[in-house]
Amino acid sequence: MDLGIAGRTALVCGASKGLGYGCAEALVREGVNVVIVARGAEALEAAARHLAGAAAASAPFVKPVAADITTEAGRAAVFALGHDFDIVVTNAGGPPPGDFRDWDRAAWIRAVDANMLTPIELIKATVDGMAARGFGRIVNITSSAVKAPIDVLGLSNGARSGLTGFVAGVARSAIAGKGVTLNNLLPGAFETDRLKMTMVGAAQKAGKGLDAVMDQRRRGIPAGRFGSPAEFGAICAFLCSVHAGYINGQNVLADGGAYTGTF
Numbered sequence: 515m516d517l518g519i520a521g522r523t524a525l526v527c528g529a530s531k532g533l534g535y536g537c538a539e540a541l542v543r544e545g546v547n548v549v550i551v552a553r554g555a556e557a558l559e560a561a562a563r564h565l566a567g568a569a570a571a572s573a574p575f576v577k578p579v580a581a582d583i584t585t586e587a588g589r590a591a592v593f594a595l596g597h598d599f600d601i602v603v604t605n606a607g608g609p610p611p612g613d614f615r616d617w618d619r620a621a622w623i624r625a626v627d628a629n630m631l632t633p634i635e636l637i638k639a640t641v642d643g644m645a646a647r648g649f650g651r652i653v654n655i656t657s658s659a660v661k662a663p664i665d666v667l668g669l670s671n672g673a674r675s676g677l678t679g680f681v682a683g684v685a686r687s688a689i690a691g692k693g694v695t696l697n698n699l700l701p702g703a704f705e706t707d708r709l710k711m712t713m714v715g716a717a718q719k720a721g722k723g724l725d726a727v728m729d730q731r732r733r734g735i736p737a738g739r740f741g742s743p744a745e746f747g748a749i750c751a752f753l754c755s756v757h758a759g760y761i762n763g764q765n766v767l768a769d770g771g772a773y774t775g776t777f
């Protein structure tokens with residue numbers, strides 16, 4: 515299926531590896547120009563080289579911006595490039611797990627800043643331009659924890675739920691009639707460094723081996739496996755496609771069937 519977005523320009527945040535990289539890769543394969551952001555310059559440069567190698571024959575550009583997207587300076591560095599973004603994929607690292615009794619105001623502000631206010635700032639900076647040009651796609655990478663909260667991820671449950679409520683309103687505002695959609699893509703368990711890191715923590719806490727803990731987690735997923743960044747990226751690219759113009763304000767869950775509700 516031709517997604518009909520070749521020649522468009524995308525901003526993909528948190529894209530040197532993991533889910534953000536998967537989204538950037540799926541987009542460049544469709545001929546979309548991408549600006550990719552992450553803090554670590556070396557990994558980002560390597561990702562940009564791989565993406566350039568994976569790009570469609572129409573040879574879209576791949577521009578890395580080494581910046582912390584949760585800061586004003588980081589976002590300014592992205593917008594200083596002067597691109598009109600047709601597609602924005604918001605993403606940054608998730609907050610740490612823990613016990614809510616230990617989180618002070620500073621911990622909450624960090625989580626809200628990264629996982630709620632940063633996507634809101636990126637939406638604010640791009641959505642009106644998209645509406646004026648008659649096409650726009652915003653995909654926020656959030657978490658299955660928005661639908662099925664995970665107790666130790668209270669910072670994530672809270673901050674991302676705030677973003678979800680905000681997006682639900684904006685998606686249905688006047689921009690909806692101007693070719694702009696906003697959706698959230700909710701990962702369950704995907705095989706990335708972040709997942710491995712949380713599994714290492716869980717193994718240490720339980721006094722078990724990493725393989726045993728990972729196997730146990732896989733068995734809890736009806737699909738019997740973790741998702742891959744490539745399949746996550748493919749869903750993201752479809753939501754960014756011309757074919758998805760009637761999908762708006764949705765929370766699209768990709769979790770191998772782990773969520774047990776009917777809806």
Ligand SMILES: NC(=O)c1ccc[n+]([C@@H]2O[C@H](COP(=O)([O-])OP(=O)(O)OC[C@H]3O[C@@H](n4cnc5c(N)ncnc54)[C@H](OP(=O)(O)O)[C@@H]3O)[C@@H](O)[C@H]2O)c1
Pocket residue numbers: 527528529530531532533534551552553554555557581582583584605606607608609655656657658659701702703704705706707708709
């Ligand atoms: N993987 C899963 O199973 C899963 C499940 C539910 C939710 N999620 C959420 O999905 C998001 C992506 O997860 P992932 O598994 O892809 O993580 P990952 O493999 O650790 O990759 C995170 C990417 O984001 C970049 N990044 C982190 N903080 C950033 C910042 N402040 N500014 C710019 N770039 C930043 C990282 O590079 P630098 O560190 O160099 O900046 C890296 O490129 C996270 O919010 C995570 O909580 C993941």
